[in-house]
Amino acid sequence: xxxxxxxxxxxxxxxxxxxxxxxxxxxxxxxxxxxxxxxxxxxxxxxxxxxxxxxxxxxxxxxxxxxxxxxxxxxxxxxxxxxxxxxxxxxxxxxxxxxxxxxxxxxxxxxxxxxxxxxxxxxxxxxxxxxxxxxxxxxxxxxxxxxxxxxxxxxxxxxxxxxxxxxxxxxxxxxxxxxxxxxxxxxxxxxxxxxxxxxxxxxxxxxxxxxxxxxxxxxxxxxxxxxxxxxxxxxxxxxxxxxxxxxxxxxxxxxxxxxxxxxxxxxxxxxxxxxxxxxxxxxxxxxxxxxxxxxxxxxxxxxxxxxxxxxxxxxxxxxxxxxxxxxxxxxxxxxxxxxxxxxxxxxxxxxxxxxxxxxxxxxxxxxxxxxxxxxxxxxxxxxxxxxxxxxxxxxxxxxxxxxxxxxxxxxxxxxxxxxxxxxxxxxxxxxxxxxxxxxxxxxxxxxxxxxxxxxxxxxxxxxxxxxx
Amino acid sequence: xxxxxxxxxxxxxxxxxxxxxxxxxxxxxxxxxxxxxxxxxxxxxxxxxxxxxxxxxxxxxxxxxxxxxxxxxxxxxxxxxxxxxxxxxxxxxxxxxxxxxxxxxxxxxxxx
Amino acid sequence: xxxxxxxxxxxxxxxxxxxxxxxxxxxxxxxxxxxxxxxxxxxxxxxxxxxxxxxxxxxxxxxxxxxxxxxxxxxxxxxxxxxxxxxxxxxxxxxxxxxxxxxxxxxxxxxxxxxxxxxxxxxxxxxxxxxxxxxxxxxxxxxxxxxxxxxxxxxxxxxxxxxxxxxxxxxxxxxxxxxxxxxxxxxxxxxxxxxxxxxxxxxxxxxxxxxxxxxxxxxxxxxxxxxxxxxxxxxxxxxxxxxxxxxxxxxxxxxxxxxxxxxxxxxxxxxxxxxxxxxxxxxxxxxxxxxxxxxxxxxxxxxxxxxxxxxxxxxxxxxxxxxxxxxxxxxxxxxxxxxxxxxxxxxxx
Ligand SMILES: Cc1cc2nc3c(=O)[nH]c(=O)nc-3n(C[C@H](O)[C@H](O)[C@H](O)COP(=O)(O)OP(=O)(O)OC[C@H]3O[C@@H](n4cnc5c(N)ncnc54)[C@H](O)[C@@H]3O)c2cc1C
Numbered sequence: 033x034x035x036x037x038x039x040x041x042x043x044x045x046x047x048x049x050x051x052x053x054x055x056x057x058x059x060x061x062x063x064x065x066x067x068x069x070x071x072x073x074x075x076x077x078x079x080x081x082x083x084x085x086x087x088x089x090x091x092x093x094x095x096x097x098x099x100x101x102x103x104x105x106x107x108x109x110x111x112x113x114x115x116x117x118x119x120x121x122x123x124x125x126x127x128x129x130x131x132x133x134x135x136x137x138x139x140x141x142x143x144x145x146x147x148x149x150x151x152x153x154x155x156x157x158x159x160x161x162x163x164x165x166x167x168x169x170x171x172x173x174x175x176x177x178x179x180x181x182x183x184x185x186x187x188x189x190x191x192x193x194x195x196x197x198x199x200x201x202x203x204x205x206x207x208x209x210x211x212x213x214x215x216x217x218x219x220x221x222x223x224x225x226x227x228x229x230x231x232x233x234x235x236x237x238x239x240x241x242x243x244x245x246x247x248x249x250x251x252x253x254x255x256x257x258x259x260x261x262x263x264x265x266x267x268x269x270x271x272x273x274x275x276x277x278x279x280x281x282x283x284x285x286x287x288x289x290x291x292x293x294x295x296x297x298x299x300x301x302x303x304x305x306x307x308x309x310x311x312x313x314x315x316x317x318x319x320x321x322x323x324x325x326x327x328x329x330x331x332x333x334x335x336x337x338x339x340x341x342x343x344x345x346x347x348x349x350x351x352x353x354x355x356x357x358x359x360x361x362x363x364x365x366x367x368x369x370x371x372x373x374x375x376x377x378x379x380x381x382x383x384x385x386x387x388x389x390x391x392x393x394x395x396x397x398x399x400x401x402x403x404x405x406x407x408x409x410x411x412x413x414x415x416x417x418x419x420x421x422x423x424x425x426x427x428x429x430x431x432x433x434x435x436x437x438x439x440x441x442x443x444x445x446x447x448x449x450x451x452x453x454x455x456x457x458x459x460x461x462x463x464x465x466x467x468x469x470x471x472x473x474x475x476x477x478x479x480x481x482x483x484x485x486x487x488x489x490x491x492x493x494x495x496x497x498x499x500x
Numbered sequence: 501x502x503x504x505x506x507x508x509x510x511x512x513x514x515x516x517x518x519x520x521x522x523x524x525x526x527x528x529x530x531x532x533x534x535x536x537x538x539x540x541x542x543x544x545x546x547x548x549x550x551x552x553x554x555x556x557x558x559x560x561x562x563x564x565x566x567x568x569x570x571x572x573x574x575x576x577x578x579x580x581x582x583x584x585x586x587x588x589x590x591x592x593x594x595x596x597x598x599x600x601x602x603x604x605x606x607x608x609x610x611x612x
Numbered sequence: 613x614x615x616x617x618x619x620x621x622x623x624x625x626x627x628x629x630x631x632x633x634x635x636x637x638x639x640x641x642x643x644x645x646x647x648x649x650x651x652x653x654x655x656x657x658x659x660x661x662x663x664x665x666x667x668x669x670x671x672x673x674x675x676x677x678x679x680x681x682x683x684x685x686x687x688x689x690x691x692x693x694x695x696x697x698x699x700x701x702x703x704x705x706x707x708x709x710x711x712x713x714x715x716x717x718x719x720x721x722x723x724x725x726x727x728x729x730x731x732x733x734x735x736x737x738x739x740x741x742x743x744x745x746x747x748x749x750x751x752x753x754x755x756x757x758x759x760x761x762x763x764x765x766x767x768x769x770x771x772x773x774x775x776x777x778x779x780x781x782x783x784x785x786x787x788x789x790x791x792x793x794x795x796x797x798x799x800x801x802x803x804x805x806x807x808x809x810x811x812x813x814x815x816x817x818x819x820x821x822x823x824x825x826x827x828x829x830x831x832x833x834x835x836x837x838x839x840x841x842x843x844x845x846x847x848x849x850x851x852x853x854x855x856x857x858x859x860x861x862x863x864x865x866x867x868x869x870x871x872x873x874x875x876x877x878x879x880x881x882x883x884x885x886x887x888x889x890x891x892x893x894x895x896x897x898x899x900x901x902x903x904x905x906x907x908x909x910x911x912x913x914x915x916x917x918x919x920x921x922x923x924x925x926x927x928x929x930x931x932x933x934x935x936x937x938x939x940x941x942x943x944x945x946x947x948x949x950x951x952x953x954x955x956x957x958x959x960x961x
Contacts, residue, residue: 090537320600323600522753
């Protein structure tokens with residue numbers, strides 16, 4: 033029986049970084065990934081093919097509750113980093129302060145975290161888009177904000193604009209490629225079912241029927257699967273009860289001028305006037321996505337095809353107070369996610385939507401299609417916003433979410449936390465979580481930057497204290 | 501196979517809104533594969549609903565998935581107007597994926 | 613340099629027409645105008661009347677043989693020169709079910725295996741819609757990626773044929789194209805096909821259900837164009853194309869077109885009636901056909917009736933995109949030529 037020193041479950045940002053530093057320290061490591069061994073060039077970004085091959089459940093699962101919220105997670109070599117927009121943020125001091133206070137998270141002084149942030153900013157070439165490349169759809173947002181005198185920024189991304197192709201610095205492009213050079217052992221298309229500890233050795237069982245052994249396990253399977261695996265293994269304290277996501281509402285706008293182009297990708301501006309409660313930004317707006325956005329408006333079936341160059345989709349994302357619960361279902365890898373948004377969250381979403389529409393009209397929109405399931409909500413001018421969007425049945429609100437985290441919060445508060453301040457599962461020797469599940473609360477911002485920062489912090493701490 | 505046929509009968513009907521092409525197989529495939537991607541508990545609900553609608557939307561003794569286009573469009577329209585929660589979800593799922601797929605371009609994607 | 617063409621099933625309905633085009637070139641496509649062949653080797657059954665084939669051109673040479681017997685194929689492949697193989701032999705309405713497999717499956721494998729021992733350049737094998745069965749609904753179209761769903765024994769025998777010849781071709785690295793064609797029509801048809809015109813004329817044509825079910829049909833000249841274009845593709849990987857007229861026709865259209873032709877162009881008195889049967893009758897016939905075949909028998913009329921309310925339609929997009937296939941004759945013109953041919957050959961309608 034082969035016993036590895038460490039097994040890392042999942043190759044998303046959490047798992048990629050964890051396995052990299054373990055391997056670099058000379059340890060005997062195995063990486064287990066449920067998705068396929070695919071690289072950036074193997075699929076076209078935001079295509080149907082990518083959906084089928086790189087998304088967990090093809091991206092079609094939803095949370096249960098009213099409204100039901102579709103959410104997207106990656107399932108491939110590199111996890112979410114392969115399919116995301118690459119938008120980078122550091123956590124705000126207020127949020128970190130809250131984590132320290134409520135969750136009693138230790139050792140998160142700005143200086144030590146900055147070292148990690150700076151590491152990734154350099155390693156992943158976090159940078160601003162050259163001005164000449166910034167899409168018009170993005171500038172429209174900035175223009176609207178300028179007219180209203182709202183705070184708006186161009187957000188940097190982990191993109192290497194000097195490269196001819198594969199500019200996005202995904203995990204498969206960076207840390208995982210380095211892992212390949214370091215001869216890290218990896219298995220693909222194996223979905224971990226549960227973990228068992230026998231005589232001080234961990235046994236990892238998969239749905240495919242394999243088992244692997246190691247002294248330490250790092251569960252980095254993302255905010256839904258990590259708690260799900262732990263719960264299947266009977267490790268349950270404060271696990272899976274506090275999943276957070278960023279409910280996002282969208283609006284698609286039609287302008288006079290052409291603002292959209294083939295292969296535009298995701299525009300890079302964000303409006304932070306209402307942060308951290310609400311942020312506004314741009315979404316992927318290729319023709320298939322625009323058509324999807326308009327598909328419930330029966331009288332506009334070909335509208336997107338005819339006007340797509342003058343259209344783009346924008347979002348309002350809130351930092352909710354509600355939490356979701358993960359409920360495991362026997363004999364299946366996919367848990368049910370129960371998520372009931374509070375009335376305040378709904379009100380916040382509608383407030384965000386109104387602000388977004390106001391901004392779009394200020395920027396010159398001729399028509400705005402909010403993601404509400406009725407044609408009566410389509411807006412032709414700014415003065416319709418109040419009358420049409422004030423009373424909306426929550427059943428008609430179409431939301432989505434791409435940021436999930438917080439399902440195994442870290443810290444020293446025994447009432448709230450699933451792990452200690454460095455991701456070690458309490459009372460279990462050799463069992464760690466090191467992915468988005470650890471983030472204590474919503475950042476109100478795109479989370480991967482902060483998740484990477486903590487992933488490196490935690491794994492280096494492990495190497496210092498135990499792995500030396 | 502049976503479920504696949506019912507799904508393509510829906511996709512072929514809904515697809516007409518978006519394109520005047522005649523062959524919607526690539527789109528039906530996409531919708532079906534996305535259905536297969538659902539966790540099993542959602543899949544069971546969808547399968548039962550599909551089988552139920554196939555019979556509920558019968559004309560004469562002919563099940564929905566064998567009706568001609570005109571009749572199927574008519575039935576889908578009626579279903580929409582009924583405005584029931586769960587059938588709405590069913591149609592939203594099909595309609596959204598069909599629109600997405602039709603506008604994603606002509607070719608059937610390869611799988612790896 | 614000129615090549616040889618080897619045609620199996622040459623004395624059949626399709627074989628005769630194809631042999632003609634191979635010898636003289638096909639006028640409907642500029643790439644096919646000149647024949648690349650200086651010799652057309654035609655495989656026919658022993659003791660068959662071959663006057664028609666021999667009348668086509670001096671390039672035609674007749675070789676008696678039976679595809680179910682490998683030994684009888686030695687003569688036709690006795691050459692060191694390069695040749696293209698056109699396999700059109702097959703059986704639709706057999707005496708018993710075993711024949712389906714002997715001829716359609718084993719026979720095809722015999723032919724290709726024999727050919728692969730020699731200097732073969734390209735193989736084109738004619739298959740049919742039957743490995744895919746029927747479309748689920750009238751506006752559905754089969755394409756080259758549609759999954760197998762063979763209808764009964766004929767379908768299964770053709771599916772096995774497709775799978776086996778692909779394998780033989782791949783093993784021998786021979787370029788193979790499969791042509792799937794639905795119901796074809798046109799001159800040189802066997803006598804039973806005139807019954808079709810007579811039934812329509814006499815108002816006895818059965819229409820099952822409302823007649824809105826669709827049929828892809830291929831006029832022989834169109835089909836031959838597709839087959840010959842396919843022979844120009846010499847990529848090694850086996851490939852498949854649907855070949856038919858541009859669009860499928862509804863059963864009602866087909867009957868109405870023939871009616872109007874008989875009446876207006878040929879001056880027949882037409883009854884303008886149909887033998888209308890309820891949709892369920894087609895389903896019952898399907899069940900009977902299925903039961904009969906399960907018992908190992910075959911009943912032609914039952915089988916034909918069972919298909920009357922079914923849609924069998926395909927998309928020719930891939931052929932037009934990749935082969936440049938452009939069917940030139942559509943239903944009315946095609947049927948007109950078929951009827952004319954019957955009259956020219958003193959067949960009574
Ligand atoms: C469309 C989209 C756009 C986004 N845009 C941004 C953005 O611009 N900026 C930003 O900061 N964030 C963005 N995010 C969020 C970001 O991608 C995630 O926060 C991040 O990927 C989370 O990393 P993780 O390591 O926790 O988990 P994941 O990335 O989810 O990785 C988990 C990995 O584990 C594998 N796995 C899961 N379960 C198992 C199992 N049981 N056995 C084996 N393997 C398993 C999965 O296949 C997956 O590869 C976006 C997300 C999406 C979906």
